[in-house]
Amino acid sequence: MVTPLKSKYRVAIVGGGVQGLSLAYNLAKLGEKDVVVFEKGYIGSGASTRNGGLIRTAWFSEEVCTLMNESVRVWEQLSEELSFNVMYTQRGSFIVAGTDPQMEFCKELVDLHTSWGIRTKLLDSREAMKLIPCFNEREVRGGIYDRKGGIARHDAVVWAYARAASHLGVTVFPQTEVQAIRLQDGQVRSVKTSQGEVQADIVVDAAGGHSTHVAQMVGVQLPTRPVRWEAMVTEPIKPYLNPYVRWPKGELYVSQTSRGEIVAGVDSHEASSMDLRCSLAFIKKVSAALSSIFPSLERLAVLRQWAGLISISDDGCPILGPIPEVGGFILDCGWYIGFATAPIAGRMLARSVLEDKMPKLIEPFRYTRFADGEQISEDSNSERMTRLARLNQY
Amino acid sequence: MKPKKIVCLCEDLTKEDLEDAIKNGFNDLELLKRFTGVCTGPCQAKFCLMNVIQMLSEMNHTKPESIGVPALRPPFRPTRLAVLRGDAAEE
Numbered sequence: 001m002v003t004p005l006k007s008k009y010r011v012a013i014v015g016g017g018v019q020g021l022s023l024a025y026n027l028a029k030l031g032e033k034d035v036v037v038f039e040k041g042y043i044g045s046g047a048s049t050r051n052g053g054l055i056r057t058a059w060f061s062e063e064v065c066t067l068m069n070e071s072v073r074v075w076e077q078l079s080e081e082l083s084f085n086v087m088y089t090q091r092g093s094f095i096v097a098g099t100d101p102q103m104e105f106c107k108e109l110v111d112l113h114t115s116w117g118i119r120t121k122l123l124d125s126r127e128a129m130k131l132i133p134c135f136n137e138r139e140v141r142g143g144i145y146d147r148k149g150g151i152a153r154h155d156a157v158v159w160a161y162a163r164a165a166s167h168l169g170v171t172v173f174p175q176t177e178v179q180a181i182r183l184q185d186g187q188v189r190s191v192k193t194s195q196g197e198v199q200a201d202i203v204v205d206a207a208g209g210h211s212t213h214v215a216q217m218v219g220v221q222l223p224t225r226p227v228r229w230e231a232m233v234t235e236p237i238k239p240y241l242n243p244y245v246r247w248p249k250g251e252l253y254v255s256q257t258s259r260g261e262i263v264a265g266v267d268s269h270e271a272s273s274m275d276l277r278c279s280l281a282f283i284k285k286v287s288a289a290l291s292s293i294f295p296s297l298e299r300l301a302v303l304r305q306w307a308g309l310i311s312i313s314d315d316g317c318p319i320l321g322p323i324p325e326v327g328g329f330i331l332d333c334g335w336y337i338g339f340a341t342a343p344i345a346g347r348m349l350a351r352s353v354l355e356d357k358m359p360k361l362i363e364p365f366r367y368t369r370f371a372d373g374e375q376i377s378e379d380s381n382s383e384r385m386t387r388l389a390r391l392n393q394y
Numbered sequence: 395m396k397p398k399k400i401v402c403l404c405e406d407l408t409k410e411d412l413e414d415a416i417k418n419g420f421n422d423l424e425l426l427k428r429f430t431g432v433c434t435g436p437c438q439a440k441f442c443l444m445n446v447i448q449m450l451s452e453m454n455h456t457k458p459e460s461i462g463v464p465a466l467r468p469p470f471r472p473t474r475l476a477v478l479r480g481d482a483a484e485e
Contacts, residue, residue: 287478301472
């Protein structure tokens with residue numbers, strides 16, 4: 001069943017990943033059904049299906065924590081809302097503290113979370129070991145438990161949004177690459193794709209790792225860069241690890257999927273890169289980290305590793321909404337927490353597109369913050385993340 | 395009861411499971427793989443792939459060579475963490 005390309009749409013979304021599809025669905029749900037989504041590969045083929053499927057509320061700045069927390073509320077109802085099982089399970093998440101300075105920092109963070117209305121809890125080593133008995137006890141002094149954390153199956157989420165959006169009248173074109181965006185009098189006018197050219201009043205950049213490139217098509221240089229992030233998966237085993245675990249010392253994040261595989265990754269320190277090849281350095285580092293914090297896994301076999309692209313902005317936070325330079329061009333990019341927040345971001349951005357006003361929840365992520373000098377990094381997001389990492393040295 | 399025709403031993407998928415998925419629109423190898431888990435178990439497609447290609451080609455009425463193969467990723471065969479971290483020999 002092939003729907004022909006119309007000559008004009010009200011909204012054209014570049015990128016059929018979880019963000020673009022969530023936005024398309026929410027636009028249609030609010031009544032704007034004249035929406036088209038262009039995806040270069042198959043739907044979800046970028047970071048949407050290469051991420052670890054992790055959702056948590058315990059982050060490092062009030063703006064991001066609040067967004068995450070509101071997103072969790074939508075996640076809790078998402079399978080029902082979309083009539084598709086996205087396999088969301090609220091298993092909790094745990095950030096490990098291995099040293100006294102790290103414990104102190106975690107305590108500070110929990111106090112901050114509490115003041116922001118995020119309900120996290122500081123656990124001591126005994127409580128942590130009770131929560132996750134397979135830990136290497138020597139590495140665990142305690143940590144932050146976030147009972148609202150969880151995981152979902154990323155492929156299912158992408159399909160659920162695509163299907164729900166299609167049912168409401170949105171057209172999704174997979175295998176369709178956007179090649180150019182044409183402007184007229186400082187306003188977006190049309191989108192040239194590999195399947196033909198269409199006019200559009202509004203064009204949304206939701207292209208994930210390629211969003212910097214898409215913005216260049218309208219002559220805008222975003223303060224973002226694509227970064228390669230790698231992950232791996234092991235053979236499936238019996239239920240072993242319930243919460244999602246973040247271990248800053250090993251730069252590790254890890255969870256067990258609903259079908260039993262252990263999925264893990266380590267932080268990437270690469271400069272800007274579009275390279276999707278797997279690296280030996282990564283698999284060595286993640287294997288060492290995983291078998292240090294969970295010694296009983298050292299005989300577990302790795303099945304495969306892969307790489308994906310995320311987009312990192314100068315202050316480490318997403319960039320959402322309109323830009324003053326080009327009328328009708330909307331940003332939905334700079335995501336490295338794009339999976340966890342897609343349900344709320346799509347809902348909020350859809351409102352901002354239709355009402356021409358940014359909802360309060362996503363207002364801090366506006367593009368103009370970089371020009372106004374109101375970046376979120378001021379003693380918050382990136383700074384705290386770096387501090388937590390640096391405390392490993394003690 | 396009809397005997398089961400198992401296509402994927404790793405993920406315990408029958409011919410019927412895969413046919414249902416293909417009929418439901420997961421008729422591209424990459425989509426079928428993600429929806430059912432075929433080709434993603436411990437064999438990493440080494441046992442099941444040819445049968446899956448055959449099924450997709452028959453049901454989509456296309457030539458087997460047009461189906462393609464999924465991205466094959468390292469390691470070549472399942473490898474233990476202790477080996478990958480670099481301090482144990484492969485068994």
